[in-house]
Amino acid sequence: MSIRKRLIIIGGGIAGLTAASSARRQWPGAQIAVVEADPHLAYNKIALGAFAAGKSPRDRLRLLPPLSLERQRIETVANARVRELAAQERKIVLDDGRRLAYDTLVLATGARPIVPPIEGIDAPGVLPLWSMSDALLARERLKEARSVTVVGGGVLGVEMAAAFREAGRDVTIAEAQGELLPRLLDETAGALYTGALRAAGIELSLGDPVAAITRTLLGLEVRTAGGAVFASDMVLVTAGVRPQIELAQEAGLACRKGIVVNRFLRTSAPDILACGNCIELEGRLQPLWNPALEQGSVAGSNAFGDTLTYASAPPILHVKTPRTPLFVCGERPGEGAKTALEQRTKSTYRAAVLDDEKRVTYAVFVGDTARAQLLERAVISGAPMPAGPVASGDLEALLDALDDDTQDDRRAWSCRVCGYVHEGGAPPQVCPVCAVGPDQFLAA
Ligand SMILES: Cc1cc2nc3c(=O)[nH]c(=O)nc-3n(C[C@H](O)[C@H](O)[C@H](O)COP(=O)(O)OP(=O)(O)OC[C@H]3O[C@@H](n4cnc5c(N)ncnc54)[C@H](O)[C@@H]3O)c2cc1C
The missing domain is CATH 3.50.50.60 (FAD/NAD(P)-binding domain)
Structure with missing residues (x-):
């Protein structure tokens, strides 16, 4: 890219920051700025619960090493709400009246909590x-x-x-x-x-x-x-969240519940992409961390030319209730679902549901999530499961067989922040429980 094209990203959550880093890698010569309404930037939203309950200090919320954005030549404009998107002129207008021009815009405006219509919901406290x-x-x-x-x-x-x-x-x-x-x-x-x-x-x-x-x-x-x-x-x-689509809507971009995008994460307007909790793809909203991160990566990479597509992944949830950990992956099956492999004790329950092709479509672990990653990988890969354990209906045998497959590159990595243990040749890109990066994992 010979001319210095300008990319502006609205929203400094995980989707917006990932879009910025991904754009920097793909388009080294571009000017990149992230505009964020909140005074706080680059914190780990998933860890906010433990922080709010006084269980962890504020520095545990840090998402990026200090100076990481500066080193990537990503400008940040914090405490600055974008009040208008003038798509025809390729400009955004900030609350204080500043007008910023862009060549490409990425909307990563996230979602906001739903306020249910309950009398007194606005009371102090x-x-x-x-x-x-x-x-x-x-x-x-x-x-x-x-x-x-x-x-x-x-x-x-x-x-x-x-x-x-x-x-x-x-x-x-x-x-x-x-x-x-x-x-x-x-x-x-x-x-x-x-x-x-x-x-x-x-x-x-x-x-x-x-x-x-x-x-x-x-x-x-x-x-x-x-x-x-x-x-x-x-x-x-905590009554759910709703995509923040007002800027896009007022600028005339196609919106339904979310900002409508295609698989390149392009909106209906030229040179405007969108990613994270604000989007709707193929009629679906996914207000979760991993999709926001992956979409950010695709949107940033596609900023000045399409290089990647985003394919929806099954939802994965590691619910942080430490005394009774809960893991759920995939869509809960309807009535008459196919093979279910189950294992119960008084305080634990583990189950996997498979389709006709012996692919795991849903897995749930309550009380004991130790080997949940094996089924998480199986749901994501969509690979058929070994016939023997499936035919016997023995979940433990299925987990053993999946475990053997990963034996060669097996190593355990423990998250310094939340204690989550990951098995594999390398630490994960992001901790699925508290979302810190690979640098927070220690070989266990
Ligand atoms: C306590 C907690 C626990 C969670 N746990 C999990 C979990 O276990 N697993 C999971 O998958 N997900 C979890 N989530 C949800 C997950 O954190 C979100 O889905 C994800 O962080 C959304 O990222 P995002 O970048 O799309 O949006 P956001 O993080 O909401 O970022 C959007 C940003 O855009 C800014 N913005 C919006 N409009 C404007 C404007 N006009 N001008 C300037 N800036 C603007 C907002 O201020 C905001 O900072 C949790 C969330 C919370 C709060």
């Missing part, structure tokens, strides 16, 4: 948890709080409840649906997991939506439609 600013506030409030109600029993809700419980607080999860994580867990996994959370001292209010939150002299009261009342010093709302 009712908080979301999605950004560093949210986590700093929650951490401060928690110092004074003895009881916490978490509204919403999704992955973030259960993780936060577990973290607050471990920090010694009385914790209630109030969830409108009758089960926890019903789209992820089969019946057995759901029952075991729910029982384990209760045994850890977390009160669960299921199937009874929160109707109102009231501030009283003593604190907050969370009232459900069924008439239950939970007195709380702090209320955390």
